[in-house]
Amino acid sequence: MRPYETIIILDSQAEDAIINSVIDRIVETIKNDGATIAQVDRWGKRRFAYEINHQSDGYYVLLEFTAGTETVAEVDRLLSITDEVVRHKILRLPDSLAGRSVPKPRSPRSSSRAASQS
Numbered sequence: 562m563r564p565y566e567t568i569i570i571l572d573s574q575a576e577d578a579i580i581n582s583v584i585d586r587i588v589e590t591i592k593n594d595g596a597t598i599a600q601v602d603r604w605g606k607r608r609f610a611y612e613i614n615h616q617s618d619g620y621y622v623l624l625e626f627t628a629g630t631e632t633v634a635e636v637d638r639l640l641s642i643t644d645e646v647v648r649h650k651i652l653r654l655p656d657s658l659a660g661r662s663v664p665k666p667r668s669p670r671s672s673s674r675a676a677s678q679s
Contacts, residue, residue: 562596562627564654569640570619570647573606580620583645587624590635596628619647625654 569587571580588598604621613619628636633651640649 562629564599564625564627564656565633565651566654567624567626567636567640567649567651569622569624569649570613571622572616572645572647573618573620574616575620575645579645583643584622586643587636587639590639591624591626591628591632594628594632594635596626596632599625599627613647616647 569584571583584601584603588601591598600623602623602625604623606618607621608618609616637649637651640646
């Protein structure tokens with residue numbers, strides 16, 4: 562199982578109930594295959610930099626999850642055939658970025674060395 566991140570752009574003219582059902586269907590598919598959802602971040606309506614399919618804005622959703630390759634293939638298939646999805650992109654995250662851990666603070670030794678060199 563590896564960490565993944567997917568951004569989904571949905572049709573902004575779709576009703577809220579339809580948008581929620583699409584997101585719930587994707588989340589349910591991920592969970593049914595034994596994967597875990599780390600985060601579902603709904604960004605809401607955003608304006609496109611250029612028109613996509615004669616639309617100027619979309620509803621953005623960011624999903625972070627840990628899953629196997631079969632689950633990712635199934636999510637990609639579902640997003641491809643769902644009419645409300647304008648665009649989507651699934652990326653495998655490096656293990657160092659999984660969970661978005663806070664970077665470690667610098668040790669006092671290295672910061673004092675930098676101050677003495679100035």
